[in-house]
Amino acid sequence: MMDAWIAFARTGDPSHPGIGRWEPYEEETRPTMVFDLESRLERDPYAEERLAAAALAGAAVEAVELNYKHGTQAARLD
Structure with a gap:
């Protein structure tokens, strides 16, 4: 290196x-x-892990946007 x-x-x-x-x-x-x-x-390398992380991040963003749109509190993703 x-x-x-x-x-x-x-x-x-x-x-x-x-x-x-x-x-x-x-x-x-x-x-x-x-x-x-x-x-x-x-x-x-680690394409599968990268794509899975991107999918999770996308789902989190969608949940926050949906909650903001409907004026609800942030959703729990656990």
Whole structure:
């Protein structure tokens, strides 16, 4: 990881021989560098967890909006 920081500071690109090409992030494929004993680039790691969290957040926002619209107290989501 230190070499990635050094490469980034020098060139603006954290890629280096120890980890290979570190692709810029884009929302469609979500390339993410995973630092481990053998670092690697993964596409959208933890996608299932990310989508579940987004669904829960969306449900919470909908509940608050519904309560606001009807003038009721905030709903409990537990």
